[in-house]
Amino acid sequence: MNSLPRGRRFRTLAARLRQEIVQGRWPVGGRLPTETELAQTYSVGVNTVRRAVDLLVEEGLVRRRQGSGTFVTASGASGPRPRFIGALVPSNTYYYPQVIQGIERAATAAGVRLVLACSDYDPDVESAQMRQLVDAGVSGLLLVPNLHLSADPAAHLAGLRRLPVPYVLVERRPEAPGPADPTSYVCTDALGGGYTAVQHLARLGRGRIGYLGRIGTATSEQVFAGYRQAVADLGLPEIPAAVARQSVWTGPDLLAYANVCATEKVRAVVCLGDREGTALLPYLRRVGLTVPGDVALVAYDDEVADLAEVPLTAVSPPKAEVGRMATELLLRRIELGSAAPVCRVVLQPRLAVRASCGAASGTLVEVRVPL
Incomplete structure (x- = not known):
């Protein structure tokens, strides 16, 4: 000590x-x-x-x-009433504002103050911010750790277990938690989101489906795995030339991909995320393809998908609900202390249907992934 x-x-x-x-x-x-x-x-x-x-x-x-x-004077079985809790997120400008809203509403409803910190996707800043929150006397922590940026995610998680206060992971979880893993988390089923994007397009008769996405993000591997699983389960043709993943997409990259869509007769594309899908639209038009007539698009994130020139159908994670449930779980863990059970909560996203897929817009479709 x-x-x-x-x-x-x-x-x-x-x-x-x-x-x-x-x-x-x-x-x-x-x-x-x-x-x-x-x-x-x-x-x-x-x-x-x-x-x-x-x-x-x-x-x-x-x-x-x-x-x-x-x-x-008390057994502690019901725990001390928390005065305030801490939340550490990697961004307060993209994706996480809605998560924070859910956290704030749940904390306010419970009469608990919230201290918010941001790591800016920097592991060193993350560590410093956690120390500051603990030093400030928070009763518990809601954490979005940068596991995808860590050389050893397992060691990163092991370090969190040494925290002197209860914590719950938000939109993060161990890659393959064992039966005795003590980590509690609330997150979105990103794999299911990738799956339902393909499933929806296949139901619309779009048999040749490509994938354009980023790598190195917290959800990139899960969304891509969902895409691949759906293609296999539904017996759709694989189109290697139309499956492209990289950390940054430039104009020339997007033009090259649009040309692939034309030559390979791609009928739909799943994009990770909204920005990539929005940026692809003018390049598809440049090579003579229309959206959704020739090519349908579905994006993952639903942050700015509705603002595209052709509003994008998008997989929509339940961000505010993730924040609310994580906060309620943390407060319960504080209340019960060591008697609190480990909870693993995975929420399915929905599909916000808009013009880019050619289906009736303005609806929400539940994700349903075969077991």
Whole structure:
């Protein structure tokens, strides 16, 4: 514990003592060891112990009695009422504003204040912001970690488990969590979203479906996997030349792809994300293809899809609902302490049907992925 920054030690110790109270090490009415004894047990200074116990007094878990010591007044099974929680997102300008709205509404409904931080997709900033939120005394954290930018995502997740407060991942999860993985998360089924985009286009009679997308994003592999699975399950022809993925799409890249659509007689394209789909439209027109007459488009994200010159049909993640459910789950984990069960929540996105696919617009279609 001495390796922690000085400002964090007492909060980490308070979390440790709180957990041991919940687990019954000291029963209600029992006396805690003296501050000197606790300092020796946990290898910290007496002042660190005193500040940690002050937090537990404020939460109502323990009470000091003049001349007698400090006694447990509550089991902690129902947990302290949180005063405020922290949320760390990678962006506050794209995708996450709606997630934040869901978080804010749930926190307000519960009478809990929210402290918001942004990592700007920088792992170093992410670590610093988490430390600052913990040091500020948050009761729990909603985290969107940059796992896709980490050289070792498993180690990244292991580091989160050492946090001294409860946390819930938002729109992130372990790639293949084991049966005993302790990570709780709420996220969108991006694989299902990629699948339903293909499924919808196939139902419209668009048999030759290409894919244009980005790589290196948090959802890029899942959306692409959903596309590939749907093509295989539905027995659609594979068109390798019309499957293109790269980190950045330039004008010449998009023109080259539009030419592929023309020569390969592609009838539809799934795009990750809205911006790429919107940018492709003028290049399809340049090579003589119309949307949706010759080529139908479906994008994934639904952030600016409706603003395209031909409004894009888009897979629409339930962003606000993800934020709301994650917040409610975090508050429950704070309330129950170590007794809280691990929860893994995956929400299916919907399909917002607009002009770019040629179907009746203004509807929402549920994602249904075969088991």
